[in-house]
Amino acid sequence: MTQISRGRSGTSTGFWRATAAAVLALTVAAAPVASHAGEDLDAIVARGVIKVGVGSQPGFFAPDANGEWKGFFIDFGRALAVTVFNDPTKVEFTSSSPQQRLPALQAGEFDILLSGVTQTISRSFQLGFHFGPTVFYDGQGLLVRKDLGVTSGADLDGATIGVQSGTTGELNIADFFRKNGKTFTPVTIEDTNEFLAALESGRVDAITQDASDLGIKQTQLKNPEDFILLPERLSKEPLAPAIRHGDDRWLEIVNWTVWATIQAEELGITQANVDDFLKSEDPLVQRFLGTDPALGEAIGLDPKFAYNIIKAVGNYGEIFERNIGKDSIFKWERGYNSLWTDGGLLYAPAWR
Secondary structure, eight states: OBBBOTTTTOOHHHHHHHHHHHHHOOOOOOOOOGGGHHHHHHHHHHHSSEEEOOOTTTBBBBBBTTTEEHHHHHHHHHHHHHHHHOOTTTTOOOOOEEHHHHHHTTSSOOEOOSSOOBBHHHHHTTSOOOOOSSEEEOOOEEEEEEEOOOOGGGHHHHHHHHEEESSSSHHHHHHHHHHTOOOEEEEEOOOOOHHHHHHHSSSSEEEEEEEEHHHHHHSSSGGGEEEEEEOOOOOOOOOOOOEEEHHHHHHHHHHHHHHHHHHHHTTTTTTTHHHHTTTOOOOOHHHHHHHSSSHHHOOOTTTHHHHHHHHOOOOOHHHHHHSSSSTSSSOOOOGSSSBGGGTSBBOOOOOO
């Protein structure tokens, strides 16, 4: 069931209801639903499924033993399917390499990338991609052999370092050594398995990638205790959903789907207690969960889209903890990926 208006060419009642409300209220110059909607959202609605490009890393995106996709980014894909179709299964995941993912998105093979893409200015302006909210704050790290005895990247002067092509890591590591007046020999590697094998065999002294990725890769080594992930971070790596330019409404749906998970955590709303919150007399909770339908109707979405997301996949904290946090085999701390109220960087805009 389609839960959204289809933009300027669409015919859903949500669109016209929202437009009428905007005119009558005379409160804003242009209602959100009057913003440009492009072909992407229309194509998704007509197709009945969202095509999502993902990576291949347990914890973030990987099929389980039954072939069902699981992971942190996978859950955000399912949340999007809830917003658009009120059905978390209306999504199709396809693994794509770092080298292939952006060209594939540009070519229309995917509607969105949820593959741990770093938001950069060149990708926005030169390559033509919009980015949704950062869903994971990461930083580039270095995984090195413990017997090297190094404690900092600067200690790797003259080292051979494996870098994965098609990532921001190639430029970051060069910047790092240049800034520190050190030298290194880069070894560009495309295949993930070869990337790890190069480190284990001693072909390279270290490998560099997003620290989260290296943390998972370390668990895949034959003797992970022989290696150490250095504590310093060489860069900021805000990992965000990426879509093509040209469809403002699709972008806003991506934005507010992610923010719904963050807002739910801030309000203390979980999969387990979301039904109890339907009785809340807090105006913010009522707007958020759609028990007061005015806001949802005004923006042309199912008034209960946030409720449906939380009911289906949970809030941000639940998504984090079950996939990569304390309830997972990785046991990662939230760190920067905590709510702003807990000292982190996660913050949802005002829900009104």
